[in-house]
Amino acid sequence: xxxxxxxxxxxxxxxxxxxxxxxxxxxxxxxxxxxxxxxxxxxxxxxxxxxxxxxxxxxxxxxxx
Numbered sequence: 001x002x003x004x005x006x007x008x009x010x011x012x013x014x015x016x017x018x019x020x021x022x023x024x025x026x027x028x029x030x031x032x033x034x035x036x037x038x039x040x041x042x043x044x045x046x047x048x049x050x051x052x053x054x055x056x057x058x059x060x061x062x063x064x065x
Contacts, residue, residue, distance in 0.1 A: 002010070014022065027050070034043035 011019065011022070030043050030046045034040040034047070037043065
């Protein structure tokens with residue numbers, strides 16, 4: 001498994017299109033895991049953090065306009 005710093009570097013090198021593709025694959029993986037688990041705490045945390053990140057980004061973008 002790659003270290004967090006290595007992953008940050010790899011993410012920074014991705015095109016916008018590829019970064020979107022990575023996000024979709026990650027979302028799909030957690031969604032599938034959430035459906036298969038009896039107590040999907042980790043998946044629930046992921047979706048809460050994702051929702052928070054989307055809201056923060058959206059609010060930040062609205063404030064710039």
